[in-house]
Amino acid sequence: MLLTLRNAPLGPTTSISSEIDRMFDSLFAPSCAGAYTSVFPAFNIAEDDKAFFIEAELPGFASPDLDIEVQGDTVTLRGKRAQASEQASLTVHRRERWSGEFERSVTLPSDVDAEAVTATLSQGVLRVTLPKSERARARRVTVAGS
Amino acid sequence: MTCCTVPARRASAGVADAHQTKDIASFRPPVDVAENESSFIITADVPGSTAEQIGIDLDRGVLTLTARVEPRPVDPARPLRREFGVGDWRRVFRVGDSVDASAVTADYTAGVLTIRLPKTQSARARKITVQQA
Numbered sequence: 682m683l684l685t686l687r688n689a690p691l692g693p694t695t696s697i698s699s700e701i702d703r704m705f706d707s708l709f710a711p712s713c714a715g716a717y718t719s720v721f722p723a724f725n726i727a728e729d730d731k732a733f734f735i736e737a738e739l740p741g742f743a744s745p746d747l748d749i750e751v752q753g754d755t756v757t758l759r760g761k762r763a764q765a766s767e768q769a770s771l772t773v774h775r776r777e778r779w780s781g782e783f784e785r786s787v788t789l790p791s792d793v794d795a796e797a798v799t800a801t802l803s804q805g806v807l808r809v810t811l812p813k814s815e816r817a818r819a820r821r822v823t824v825a826g827s
Numbered sequence: 828m829t830c831c832t833v834p835a836r837r838a839s840a841g842v843a844d845a846h847q848t849k850d851i852a853s854f855r856p857p858v859d860v861a862e863n864e865s866s867f868i869i870t871a872d873v874p875g876s877t878a879e880q881i882g883i884d885l886d887r888g889v890l891t892l893t894a895r896v897e898p899r900p901v902d903p904a905r906p907l908r909r910e911f912g913v914g915d916w917r918r919v920f921r922v923g924d925s926v927d928a929s930a931v932t933a934d935y936t937a938g939v940l941t942i943r944l945p946k947t948q949s950a951r952a953r954k955i956t957v958q959q960a
Contacts, residue, residue, distance in 0.1 A: 723910035734904055738911060740874040740938030770863045777857035778872050790907070805874030805938015806899075 721783050722758070733789050733811040740805030741778075747802065749809060751795040756811065757786040792816060853917040856894070860920075864951065867926065867944040873916040874938030875899070881935055883942060885928045890920040894940065925950035 793811040873894035880895035894916040
């Protein structure tokens with residue numbers, strides 16, 4: 682093998698720092714780069730007065746590979762990514778990228794208007810905007826100070 | 828199904844990097860590495876960047892890939908849950924002298940970076956025919 686990776690196990694270029702890298706790898710695996718969780722895909726969720734926002738990193742996914750289902754306050758995201766390099770002529774040395782099918786559901790603090798949900802996918806980043814339902818918004822009562 | 832991680836890690840020192848001085852954590856992207864008769868192929872998940880913000884540097888047998896990612900502020904929204912960090916991607920590979928540096932090509936589509944590193948003539952496997960006496 683001519684191409685040796687810096688952190689290849691016990692490879693000729695193994696150093697103390699790469700050993701530490703490997704220890705970290707095994708501590709946090711299986712997960713995704715940049716993620717603080719082992720769930721795939723990781724979500725960053727935010728809200729303002731009108732909507733919830735879910736962001737997920739889904740590189741290599743095309744829009745038809747993704748499916749978003751909303752029911753009340755629960756959002757389910759499904760997707761599929763095929764292994765790209767399945768050519769017979771290729772010898773694979775390392776496979777760290779996630780592939781296969783996933784399904785993940787999250788329950789939001791209140792109901793959303795399923796009809797008004799929108800999503801964009803750009804450079805592998807999915808952003809879903811989920812407007813809160815009228816009913817959920819109406820439930821908020823502001824207490825006036827005296 | 829494989830995936831790996833190291834959360835929020837700083838760029839390692841040693842190899843020059845244009846924005847290393849910036850106080851931004853860089854993340855280690857998951858990669859696939861494969862080879863065929865003529866090239867090595869590195870595929871890296873580096874979502875949220877752009878082709879212009881990707882750097883591929885091959886210097887003395889060390890390939891450094893960097894992908895700049897602009898911060899994605901959620902303002903004026905309030906964060907409810909934060910499961911991943913957003914920042915630059917960086918990873919270093921040792922490729923030795925087996926790669927023809929002038930012929931390296933790269934493509935960035937849907938957050939996936941594919942780098943093709945053609946082998947030098949001397950690095951390609953040769954078939955040797957045994958002569959019969």
